[in-house]
Amino acid sequence: MGIFDKLFGSKIENQKLIEIDFTKNGIVLNGRNNQLPVKISILNEIFGEPEEVKTETNVLYIWQDKGIRGFSKDKENIFEVDIQLIQLGQNQFFPQQPFLGSLKIEGTDYKNFVKVSQNDYLFKEYKIGNSEIQVRLTKEEPKLIRSISIDIQEEEEELTQKEDYKLKKISGEKIEFKDFNFKLAIIEELMYNKELLKPKFDVYEFAEITKIKGFSATEGGYEPIPEVVEYFKELEIDKKFAEQVTEIYQDGGNEIYMNVTPQWDGEDDVFNIQSFEDIKHFPNLKKMTLFETDSKVIEELKSKGIEIKPL
Template sequence: MKKPDILEIDITDKGLKINSELFTFPIDLNKLSLIFGEPDFFKMKYNDIYTWHEIGVLGYSKKKKQIETLEIYLSNQKDLKFSPRKLFNQVLKINGESYQEIKFKKNKKSDFVEKQIGNNSLYMEFNEKDSQYSTISITDFKEPPILQDPDRYDYKPVAGEKMEFADFNFKLAIIQILMYEKELLRPKFDLYEFVERYKDREIDVDEEGYALIPEVTAYFEKLEIDKKFASEITEIYQDGGDDIYLNMLCFWDGEDDVFNINTITDVEQFSNLKTLSLFSDTQFKEREYLKSKGIGVENIYIR
């Protein structure tokens, strides 16, 4: 892609001005490509991403070739497969004034600024280390929808006695059965529902979903399971396509041991458990221990 000789982006009350042309979202990809050059294309699960590497800009699209969001990379380059290889070093203004000269009030809980400029909505990440903005995302301003059941994922202690676990991954295997298969644990956790309702910061699943998201992990760590459900567990079969793993680590490729069960003493509280099928092999003494409990180990998938 040929880098434009001169590029000036001005986020104005009337729209997004790129050089001398005024745009409003969604912006036709072909029109942007006439200014920015041809982008690289990345097909994601929930949207398409177009990256202009030479100018440090990428665009998000849910409708084919209609850009709903532009993200400008200013500093602190991110190492994602779709991240621009270079940073934006052209002219960026807000209502005719350099963005660097404008002082915005940051969110109290996070290093970002959310601001409405005309019909544009800005999300600006601030890098304290460099004392400057790292990215600015620009999209069409929309009134936030009123969420149904906004407290859906608030912490709720069980009425009875809760289960205790020595191995968090064992707990996740139990959640898979009770929440997603038997539907005894409520609510049935959905990552995108959770993110939509999360209040303390904005979680970007497309960027953060390649690793465990701390707030999601914390939710499942805190989640209580009533001991009355212990009798429901007769078999544990770990599978890479299980809902629990896809909601915790949605872009997991199954090539690491992040969900391996390493401690099997949690079987003590499941008297009806007869079969374990695990991601990782168990040592001889553990097999003997399980055998003494009347539990078979089958279909071992060794990583």
């Protein structure tokens, strides 16, 4: 037996014994069916004692050597189970080791169930029965599955959004965007600078109305909030506004970024524009200040009569 096996072998072997299946009715643990919310005591029997981390709205239970997290509101029941598949380094809110057991979704290995493409953003969602499966992806290409969680959507929690935040179909022709980050830059200009798109989105108001889990004025928001990303993806922008856009200015302090990821530090490239094909929709766009951009792309944009300034 090598030194690695002596130090970590027993933990890895224990993890391999764990079999998890996310289903439309809840979660199957080592062949045992459990509905969500599931008793913490049941998880303790299988995973051992967790580390408890209190947040503003929930209590987070972390099984450090299993790669598993659970969220509770009453210290008795877990309403969401999160499986960490890639280690994220030292962070008090995430397990120290990744999950090494068997993970399935509806009886299918997660790698076969989840289809990841280059066009995916940072997460994917699946609805299976009463269960909501959320898959988080890495930022780098090729995108990898970072974690998978399961939550039960209870009817009483599906609250009606405030009328202002109900997405509406526009009467005119909508702009079809190729690049989501380009769309965010346009929303910054039309919603927050020119105030042509309404309502002016406020993440804290939106979170209170829609009851976003794990996010508040003092909690969460270090990564793009899935519910907010989905809102802006579905937001329709009328082509009549296109001629109003003469400039795009990307900056770490832009309101759009502070609403998508309130705690963003501007140190990564999550909001970098990858495709500039959407320029074709904006005939009066003549100036762009951009996050780090390839020199060839800059020259191509300049050739189209657009003044480019890398940030």
